[in-house]
Amino acid sequence: MRADLAERLLPIGRLAEATGCKIETIRYYEQIGLLPEGERTSGNQRRYTRRHLQILSFIRHARDLGFSVDAIRDLLKLSADPARPCAEADAIAAAHLADVRAKIARLRNLEQELERMTRLHCSGAIADCRVIEVLADHGKCMHDSH
Amino acid sequence: MRADLAERLLPIGRLAEATGCKIETIRYYEQIGLLPEGERTSGNQRRYTRRHLQILSFIRHARDLGFSVDAIRDLLKLSADPARPCAEADAIAAAHLADVRAKIARLRNLEQELERMTRLHCSGAIADCRVIEVLADHGKCMHDSH
DNA sequence: ATAGGACCTGAAGTCGCTAGAGGTTCAAGA
DNA sequence: TCTTGAACCTCTAGCGACTTCAGGTCCTAT
Incomplete structure (x- = not known):
């Protein structure tokens, strides 16, 4: 013991x-x-x-x-x-599956946007930094979640 | 005025x-x-x-x-x-991007498991449900982000 | 036996908002 | 000009999911 x-x-x-x-x-x-x-x-x-x-x-x-x-x-x-019983389990699982898929979709949008932002490694100064630019201007943003 | x-x-x-x-x-x-x-x-x-x-x-x-x-x-x-210099802004964005990607990877694993679960219109019991198992056990987790 | 690290509880603080109460200001219509 | 009601103000408290703190108690290695 x-x-x-x-x-x-x-x-x-x-x-x-x-x-x-x-x-x-x-x-x-x-x-x-x-x-x-x-x-x-x-x-x-x-x-x-x-x-x-x-x-x-x-x-x-x-x-x-x-x-x-x-x-x-x-x-x-x-x-x-x-x-x-399985029906219950299915229901919970299915609900969460939908949730997971929504999360994935949303994150993929973010990923693309962030990728686009960082891909063009800028020439050195903030003045023409993509990150700042994209964030400042909605028009430059590709994803449609907002 | x-x-x-x-x-x-x-x-x-x-x-x-x-x-x-x-x-x-x-x-x-x-x-x-x-x-x-x-x-x-x-x-x-x-x-x-x-x-x-x-x-x-x-x-x-x-x-x-x-x-x-x-x-x-x-x-x-x-x-x-x-x-x-814009390296700093890049770094902030890049760190965030890495984070987002890690989450996507893990969610995809989970998605597969939930999918499998509901697709099997299961055989009767939870006993062989791997969702919990997959999430509970690091060893069964395929991705390498942690 | 004792030192000090690990543990305990309960309350308050954090982050990023959101909601509510209760009062004041603004601007358009009579 | 006065009135009315929408828009504004501050202050406080609440949310989820923790985190931190103060002030103690326990456990174990020497």
């Missing part, structure tokens, strides 16, 4: 290290019920399992990709219940 | 209209020192010049492209000094 604690369970700092997530953020996720609470030592410190590590990695990834905390909650629910 | 005020200077509502920026947001930008303060009428209302219109358009455009307020502050400083 003592050995279990020492060998299998991660203190919050280790979990943070392993996921690239800040300690405070982990506590925050726990607080808002996104990450299940870890057990505590007799001295009230959190100890996490490999399962927590998985979930937190998932959360980090999804946040990086721009999913809201609520969306992540949905996705986690999906994975938590393997017996869940 | 009176005519100047009426003809050349824009009240905040007009500026908002012309730039597609909300009135509150304009006041906010002024407050944080991103947009220079406009003059005031004797009754304390803001009046803006064409110069403000230009700057605000620049800000809006840059925000649309995902630049942070701080990045915009830098870009504005750069653009104010036309003799300055």
Whole structure:
């Protein structure tokens, strides 16, 4: 039991290290019920399992990709219940797929615009810098999202 | 003088209209020192010049492209000094472009997984759902941006 | 036994806005 | 000239998703 604690369970700092997530953020996720609470030592410190590590990695990834905390909650629910009927899962997945595609489309526009801006490496001075020019003048902007 | 005020200077509502920026947001930008303060009428209302219109358009455009307020502050400083070398502006844009591309790459991975999931009109259970897995496990992630 | 690093809680601050309350000014029509 | 109502003003609080801080407690290696 003592050995279990020492060998299998991660203190919050280790979990943070392993996921690239800040300690405070982990506590925050726990607080808002996104990450299940870890057990505590007799001295009230959190100890996490490999399962927590998985979930937190998932959360980090999804946040990086721009999913809201609520969306992540949905996705986690999906994975938590393997017996869940498929229609529901499909619906959630489909909704998120649409969302992902919209995000991709938007980012591709941005990419093109930024590319265009930086491609013409300017002659040296701000006066004829493409970046500034494009930003200053809507007319020079190719994408249609605005 | 009176005519100047009426003809050349824009009240905040007009500026908002012309730039597609909300009135509150304009006041906010002024407050944080991103947009220079406009003059005031004797009754304390803001009046803006064409110069403000230009700057605000620049800000809006840059925000649309995902630049942070701080990045915009830098870009504005750069653009104010036309003799300055433009490598700096390039660098800001290039960093942002790299960021955008990394996000696109990851979203595409996710898109594929979500697609796969919904396409399979699945066999009954979540058990073999890889969405969570893909996001949770770095090792299963194909792209190399992290 | 003790030093000092890791951990705890709760509250407040950050960013980039947005919304609301409650009051003042401007400009066009009677 | 007066009136009316749209547009403006300031100040405060709220949002999501954290981050930082103050002031403590715990854990573990020596």
